[in-house]
Amino acid sequence: MLSPLAHRTYRHLFLAQVLSLLGTGLATVALGLLAYEVAGADAGAVLGTALTLKMVAYVGLAPVAGAFVGLVPRRALLVALDLLRAGIALLLPFVTEVWQVYVLVFVLQAGSAAFTPTFQATIPDVLPDEAEYTRALSLSRLAYDLEALASPAIAAGLLGLVGFHWLFAGNALGFLASAALVLSVQLPSPKPPEAAEGAWARITRGSRIYLATPRLRGLLALNLTVAGAGAMVIVNTVVLVRGEFGLGQSEVAWTLAAYGFGSMLAALALPRLLDRAASDRTAMLVGAALLVAGLLLGTTVPSWPVLLPLWALLGLGNGLVLTPAGRLLRRSAAAGDRPALFAAQFALSHACWLVAYPLAGHMGAAAGLDATFLALAALAGLGCAGAAVLWPRGDGAAVEHVHRDLPDEDAHIAEAESVPGGGFRHRHAMVFDARHPDWP
Numbered sequence: 001m002l003s004p005l006a007h008r009t010y011r012h013l014f015l016a017q018v019l020s021l022l023g024t025g026l027a028t029v030a031l032g033l034l035a036y037e038v039a040g041a042d043a044g045a046v047l048g049t050a051l052t053l054k055m056v057a058y059v060g061l062a063p064v065a066g067a068f069v070g071l072v073p074r075r076a077l078l079v080a081l082d083l084l085r086a087g088i089a090l091l092l093p094f095v096t097e098v099w100q101v102y103v104l105v106f107v108l109q110a111g112s113a114a115f116t117p118t119f120q121a122t123i124p125d126v127l128p129d130e131a132e133y134t135r136a137l138s139l140s141r142l143a144y145d146l147e148a149l150a151s152p153a154i155a156a157g158l159l160g161l162v163g164f165h166w167l168f169a170g171n172a173l174g175f176l177a178s179a180a181l182v183l184s185v186q187l188p189s190p191k192p193p194e195a196a197e198g199a200w201a202r203i204t205r206g207s208r209i210y211l212a213t214p215r216l217r218g219l220l221a222l223n224l225t226v227a228g229a230g231a232m233v234i235v236n237t238v239v240l241v242r243g244e245f246g247l248g249q250s251e252v253a254w255t256l257a258a259y260g261f262g263s264m265l266a267a268l269a270l271p272r273l274l275d276r277a278a279s280d281r282t283a284m285l286v287g288a289a290l291l292v293a294g295l296l297l298g299t300t301v302p303s304w305p306v307l308l309p310l311w312a313l314l315g316l317g318n319g320l321v322l323t324p325a326g327r328l329l330r331r332s333a334a335a336g337d338r339p340a341l342f343a344a345q346f347a348l349s350h351a352c353w354l355v356a357y358p359l360a361g362h363m364g365a366a367a368g369l370d371a372t373f374l375a376l377a378a379l380a381g382l383g384c385a386g387a388a389v390l391w392p393r394g395d396g397a398a399v400e401h402v403h404r405d406l407p408d409e410d411a412h413i414a415e416a417e418s419v420p421g422g423g424f425r426h427r428h429a430m431v432f433d434a435r436h437p438d439w440p
Contacts, residue, residue, distance in 0.1 A: 004136040009185040010126050014136075016181035017119070018143050020082070023174020025151020026158075027089060030167035031105070039098055046098055050105045051357075057109040058350040065114035066121075066206050066343020074122060075187045081115040082179035089172040093165035117343035124330045124338060125188040134271050134327060141267035141323045145260040145315075206340030209432045210348065212439060213332050218281070218391025222288050222321050223349040224356075224383030228376040229291040229314050231356035232298070233259050236364050236372065237311070244369065245304045258308040262315025263322075270323050280324045281391055287320025288384040295377035299370045333431050355379075398427040401440035410435075 005011045035046040088108040095101055123140075127133045155167055210216045233256070241252045266287070273283060294314040301307050325345070333341040356379065364372040404423035406413055412435055416424035430439065 002135075002139075004127055004132050004139060007127065007132075009187070010123070010136060012181045012185045013119070013123065013126065014139060014143070016178040017140065018147070019174045019181070020178040021143055021147040021174075022151060022154070023089070023171040023178075025147050026155050026167040026174075027092075027171035029151065029155040029159075030092075030164045030171070033164040034092065034095070035101065038095065038101060046101060050101060052354075053102055053106045054109040055350050055354045055357075057106055058113050059347045059354065061110050061113040062117055062343040062347040062350075063203050063206055063340070066117050066340040066346075068202065074118065074189065075182060075185075078115060078118060078122075078182045078187075079179045081111045081118075082175045082182065085111045085115070086172040086175035086179070089168045089175065092168045113346070117346045118339060120326065120346075121339040121342040122187055123326070125335065130327065130330070131271075131275060133330060134274055134324070137323050137326045138267040138271050140326075141319055142264055145264045145267070145319075202340070205337065206342075206344030207348070209333055209337060209341055210344040212432060214439065215281075215328050215391050215395045216332055216345075218387040219284075219325060219328055219345070220348055220352075221383045221386035221390055222284055222325075223345075223352045225288040225291050225380040225387070226318055226321050226383075227349070227352035227356035228359075228380035228383065229295055230318060231353065231360035232295060232373065232376050233311065233314060235357065235360040236369060239364060240301075240307060240369060241304060245307075247304055251304060255304070255307060255311055259311040259315040259318075262312035262317075263319035264315075265312075266316050266319025267323050270320070274324065274327075280327055281393065281395060284321050284324055285384065285388060287317040288380070288387060290314070290317030290320065292377055292381045292384050295373050295380055298373035298377075331429065331431070337432075352383075399430045399440050400425065400427045401430075403435070406435065 005014065031050065035050070039046040085108055088104050088111070092101075092104055095104065123136055124133055127136050158167060158170070210220070237255050237259075238252050241247050241255050245251075270283065274280065278286075290313055294310055294317060297310055297313075301310060329338070329341050329345055356376065359379070360372060360376060363375055367375075402419055402423045402425045403413055403416070406424070413424040413426065416426035419425050432439075
C-alpha cells in the first residue's frame with residue numbers, strides 16, 4: 001500500500017493532504033467552542049446553520065470551480081486556495097457577531113469546494129497506473145479515518161495548555177504547510193476539455209457526464225447509502241452513548257474510533273482484494289449491503305459493548321463503498337474532463353448528506369432512535385437497490401458501438417470494421433467525449 005509514496009510528487013501531495021486535514025479537524029473542535037462563546041445557549045443553532053452553509057457551498061460552488069480550474073495553472077490555484085483558507089482561519093478567533101461566523105465559514109468552505117475536487121483530480125495524473133492509484137485511494141481513506149481519531153485527541157491536549165482560539169492557528173498552519181508542500185513539486189498541467197463550450201455548459205458538463213454514465217449513476221445511489229449510515233453515526237453517536245446508555249465523553253470517542261477502525265480495515269484490504277478477486281461493483285455493493293444491515297441491526301442494540309462492533313461494521317461498509325469511488329471517476333472521463341467530474345461527485349455526494357443530516361437529527365429528536373435507524377435504513381436500502389439496478393454487471397468491459405458521423409480518416413476508427421449502410425463498428429472502454437456524446 002505504501003508504494004505510491006515512492007513517487008516524490010505524490011508523497012508531497014499526500015503529506016499536504018494529511019496536514020490540511022489535521023488543521024481542519026482542530027478547527028472543527030474550535031468552531032463549536034466559538035459558537036458557544038458568541039451565541040451561548042443558541043450555539044447549536046449557530047453551528048447547525050454554519051454546517052448547512054458548508055454543504056450549500058460544496059453543492060453549489062464545486063461544479064462552478066470544476067468548470068474553470070483548467071484555465072489556471074493547477075499548482076498556483078491550489079496554493080492560492082490554501083492561502084485563502086489560512087487567512088480565513090486566522091480571522092475566525094476575532095469574530096464577535098454570529099453573522100461574521102456565517103460569512104467566514106462560507107468563504108472558508110467555498111475555498112474547500114474549489115480545492116478538494118481539483119486536488120483529487122490531480123492524483124490520477126500524478127499516478128497514471130491504476131494499481132498505484134488504487135493504493136493511493138486507500139492511503140487517502142486512511143488519512144481521513146486517522147484524522148477523525150487524532151484531531152479530537154490533539155485538540156483536547158492543546159486545550160489543556162492554550163485557549164481554543166489557538167486551534168484556529170493550528171488550522172492556518174496546516175493550510176500553510178499544505179501550500180508549501182504543493183509549491184515544492186511540479187504538477188502536471190491540466191488538459192483542456194476536448195469540446196469548446198459556453199459558461200453554463202462548462203459548469204454542468206461534469207454533472208452531465210456523471211448522470212449519463214451508468215456506473216456513476218450507481219455511484220450516486222451508493223452515495224445516498226453512505227450518507228444515510230454516516231449521518232446516523234455522526235449525528236446520533238453522542239445521543240446513543242450518553243443519552244441511551246448513560247456513559248461519558250470517553251465512551252463517545254471510543255465508539256467513533258470503532259467506526260474509524262472498520263473503515264481503515266476496508267482501506268487496508270481493498271488494494272489486494274481489487275487486484276486479485278473482486279470487481280469495484282461487487283466490493284461497493286457488498287459495502288452498501290453491510291451499511292443497510294448495520295442500520296437495521298441498530299434497533300436491537302441493548303448495550304454499549306454491542307454498539308462497538310456494530311459501528312465497526314458500519315465503518316467497514318463505508319470504506320468498501322468510498323475507497324474505490326475514485327477509480328470509477330478516473331475511468332469515466334477523458335483527462336480534460338476529470339476536474340469537472342470530480343467536482344460533480346463532490347457536489348452530488350454532499351447533496352445526499354444534505355438530505356441525510358436533517359433526517360438523522362430531526363427524526364431522532366421527534367420519533368426516537370429506533371425509528372431513525374429504520375428510516376435511514378430505508379434510505380440506505382433505496383440507494384443500495386438503485387445502485388444494483390443502475391450499475392450493470394460487466395460495466396468495466398469494452399462496449400461495442402457504431403460511429404456513423406466520423407470521417408473515414410479519423411484515427412479513432414483506424415481499426416474499426418465498416419458496417420452496411422455506412423459507419424464503423426468497434427469495441428473499447430467507454431467515456432463521454434466529443435466522439436461519444438451518447439452511451440451506446
